[in-house]
Amino acid sequence: MPFLIKFETQSARVKGLSFHHKRPWILAALHNGVIQLWDYRVSTLIDKFDEHEGPVRGICFHSQQPLFVSGGDDYKIKVWNYKTRRCLFTLLGHLDYIRTTFFHHEYPWILSASDDQTIRIWNWQSRTCISVLTGHNHYVMCAQFHPSEDLVVSSSLDQTVRVWDISGLRKKNVAPGPGGLDDSMKGPGHTDLFGQSDAVVKHVLEGHERGVNWACFHPTSPQIVSGADDRVIRIWRYNDSKAWEVDTCRSHYNNVSCVVFHPKSELIISNSEDKSLRIWDANKRTLLHTYRRDNDRFWILAVHPTQNLLAAGHDSGMFLFKTSKERPAFTLHGNLLYYIKDYYLRRLDFSTFKDIPIMKLRPSTRGRLSMLSYNPAENAMLVSCQLPQHEYAFYDLYFLPKDIDTNNPSPALGESKRFQGAPAIWVARNRFAALDVSKTIIIKNMKNELVKKLSTALSVENIFYAGTGLLLVKTAAEIDF
Incomplete structure (x- = not known):
């Protein structure tokens, strides 16, 4: 918390x-x-x-x-x-x-x-x-x-x-x-x-x-x-x-x-x-x-x-x-701002100032949805929920709809797969990294299949995108590549 x-x-x-x-x-x-x-x-x-x-x-x-x-x-x-x-x-x-x-x-x-x-x-x-x-x-x-x-x-x-x-x-x-x-x-x-x-x-x-x-x-x-x-x-x-x-x-x-x-x-x-x-x-x-x-x-x-x-x-x-952050989870891609409001994933286009809901997200009963990571190549979104009790942290993998009804104020619930561990962030076109329950860094593919585990002597608390194929790793004392 x-x-x-x-x-x-x-x-x-x-x-x-x-x-x-x-x-x-x-x-x-x-x-x-x-x-x-x-x-x-x-x-x-x-x-x-x-x-x-x-x-x-x-x-x-x-x-x-x-x-x-x-x-x-x-x-x-x-x-x-x-x-x-x-x-x-x-x-x-x-x-x-x-x-x-x-x-x-x-x-x-x-x-x-x-x-x-x-x-x-x-x-x-x-x-x-x-x-x-x-x-x-x-x-x-x-x-x-x-x-x-x-x-x-x-x-x-x-x-x-x-x-x-x-x-x-x-x-x-x-x-x-x-x-x-x-x-x-x-x-x-x-x-x-x-x-x-x-x-x-x-x-x-x-x-x-x-x-x-x-x-x-x-x-x-x-x-x-x-x-x-x-x-x-x-x-x-x-x-x-x-x-x-x-x-x-x-x-x-x-x-x-x-x-x-x-x-x-x-x-x-x-x-x-x-x-x-x-x-x-x-x-x-x-x-x-x-x-x-x-x-x-x-x-x-x-x-x-x-x-x-x-x-x-x-x-x-x-x-x-x-006791909690009030800024919603968001991510930027070009002129587009993706963010979460009331369990809807929304998109704001800065060029037209049009703000539309894209899909309804699966709710969380344990904590707020705190992080977004967007993959423009596959039009996929990772939604993470991080909690102090890391064994309850999770992420959802969504594939965004290609055709969005801009006149529908309440789009349907998006199809997703929920997995333990968080945060989850894209590191390549078809690869993403996540912290699993044991706080080990794992790399997965688009089907959420394990590709490899990264062993580190550090006690990892968080991970951040640092460019294609690169991660910033946060520990209690420092941040490392």
């Missing part, structure tokens, strides 16, 4: 991260009390804010307004305007360190979790606390809104994850109609005549054997993932009446600091005080990739709201990364 670091900073320990929804910006909350605002596209520190006294742990951009919220060990929640570069106001009420702060995606609310064992919901327009959620009996390490429903998930050192129903709070504090108006006259913890609380515990998830550091909702399905000091990641499902544990992921050998669902792929990403970041298959719950640092413990993860981009904070800074 590709693990692509796109941007990296060096600083004091990073305890909180937040992506801007539209601009290429990220906020980093540091243990030394500074908040940094970075433009990751041009690798520039735009601004810094340092009014907190002590570490800052909670940080969150507003999705529409030029605002962000922060929470620190000084028991203060601060709302900032990044355009005017100043703190607008401070919310007071927590009696201990503030661990996380998040804006609601729609309502003018802020959610905060604290070591005072409470979760508070604030109206940032009226600058008042509108609800206090009590029930945890140890530090509340994290609390987050559901992305679309009236739910909150929280995690605590009391070893539980709790799901809270805040629909009563919405009905009392948000008037019907577009935009919603707040009723700032309601006091915290207000109840109606029938005793219905603003926020009630819907589910208590028990299973972790040590304190739970993080919990978050899946963006689209009724799932929760949590990570704890018992070094275990637990996946939960829930409905209106109950919640239950589905599975666990075990590989970390120290406290799990943070864990999130990938918004674009069926992946779970976790990091830990064991100085590793790990990527898991969310369906099979198997470990796909591990990234390690020599000296830095990990503390936090953030997910970009719309892009395939994540960030991780550690003892000496933070970095942004992707």
Whole structure:
């Protein structure tokens, strides 16, 4: 699996991260009390804010307004305007360190979790606390809104994850109609005549054997993932009446600091005080990739709201990364660009700017089709799928149709033969090279029959075309002919 670091900073320990929804910006909350605002596209520190006294742990951009919220060990929640570069106001009420702060995606609310064992919901327009959620009996390490429903998930050192129903709070504090108006006259913890609380515990998830550091909702399905000091990641499902544990992921050998669902792929990403970041298959719950640092413990993860981009904070800074390449597999021949889109092989003619689908490709359930190699003499295409577990890598051999219906937007599935090993590349008119399962270079003919094996003392990781009959061979240390 590709693990692509796109941007990296060096600083004091990073305890909180937040992506801007539209601009290429990220906020980093540091243990030394500074908040940094970075433009990751041009690798520039735009601004810094340092009014907190002590570490800052909670940080969150507003999705529409030029605002962000922060929470620190000084028991203060601060709302900032990044355009005017100043703190607008401070919310007071927590009696201990503030661990996380998040804006609601729609309502003018802020959610905060604290070591005072409470979760508070604030109206940032009226600058008042509108609800206090009590029930945890140890530090509340994290609390987050559901992305679309009236739910909150929280995690605590009391070893539980709790799901809270805040629909009563919405009905009392948000008037019907577009935009919603707040009723700032309601006091915290207000109840109606029938005793219905603003926020009630819907589910208590028990299973972790040590304190739970993080919990978050899946963006689209009724799932929760949590990570704890018992070094275990637990996946939960829930409905209106109950919640239950589905599975666990075990590989970390120290406290799990943070864990999130990938918004674009069926992946779970976790990091830990064991100085590793790990990527898991969310369906099979198997470990796909591990990234390690020599000296830095990990503390936090953030997910970009719309892009395939994540960030991780550690003892000496933070970095942004992707879990997959987004550029499609392509190859050039003269004025023709062949590329893959939605499992169709397409051809763009640069002379006429006509872009047409040629054939439908066999889908891959294990990974993306990552490489094309075109043979113009035989009008044949090799399509490779490379994977970290090389025994699952494969290539398909297609012969392209001579007559292409340019008016057909959905051409038929092309006839192909699928074989283990990848990548596969043409090296002559009727010969191609491939890396087999044992990472031996093999030469085959047009019928996919073995012509010969190339023995090498090197541990080959990849091969590239270097002219007719020639290959570039990549090892862990060098590239050779």
